Amino acid sequence: MSIRLLAFAASTRKASVNRRLIERLAHHARQEGAEVSLLDLNDFPMPLYDGDSEEANGRPASADRLQEMLASHQGLLLATPEYNGFFSPLLKNTFDWLSRPAADGQSGMDALRGMPVGIVSASPGAMGGMRALPFVRAVSRAASAFHEDGSLDDEGQDHALAAVARQVIDLASLRAP
Numbered sequence: 001m002s003i004r005l006l007a008f009a010a011s012t013r014k015a016s017v018n019r020r021l022i023e024r025l026a027h028h029a030r031q032e033g034a035e036v037s038l039l040d041l042n043d044f045p046m047p048l049y050d051g052d053s054e055e056a057n058g059r060p061a062s063a064d065r066l067q068e069m070l071a072s073h074q075g076l077l078l079a080t081p082e083y084n085g086f087f088s089p090l091l092k093n094t095f096d097w098l099s100r101p102a103a104d105g106q107s108g109m110d111a112l113r114g115m116p117v118g119i120v121s122a123s124p125g126a127m128g129g130m131r132a133l134p135f136v137r138a139v140s141r142a143a144s145a146f147h148e149d150g151s152l153d154d155e156g157q158d159h160a161l162a163a164v165a166r167q168v169i170d171l172a173s174l175r176a177p
């Protein structure tokens with residue numbers, strides 16, 4: 001049985017370099033034998049988390065769908081942009097909603113407990129997202145870092161990205177049924 005990894009970029013921009021980065025990370029994971037489900041968070045819209053809204057309307061159905069997807073995978077791959085020294089508000093909001101109890105009482109955090117997560121970041125600046133994610137494989141000057149085929153111009157960065165995929169797969173194999 002192959003390892004199943006869920007992957008998404010915490011950016012909804014069509015031309016996001018983090019979308020390109022997560023696609024490259026998914027490519028490496030597939031080369032290592034993993035089955036990768038690459039999501040677009042545009043398909044899982046969630047309002048800005050607000051406790052009053054949650055009390056009145058409950059958790060969004062898209063959070064329930066995303067939680068179900070998480071539960072059916074052994075690992076998670078994320079790419080997030082850096083916004084003024086922080087990770088993306090979209091990433092925070094997604095996990096804010098996932099942390100809330102679903103109608104069945106389950107929390108999205110239950111699905112994540114013990115799950116290996118590979119987090120990467122790309123940014124147009126020289127720091128490459130490092131301020132947002134201190135222990136991440138970051139890609140600097142991301143606007144010009146990719147070749148037309150999706151590979152990275154910097155071979156060292158591409159090897160580091162492949163290592164993230166390999167490490168997540170190795171850890172996820174410990175969770176496989």
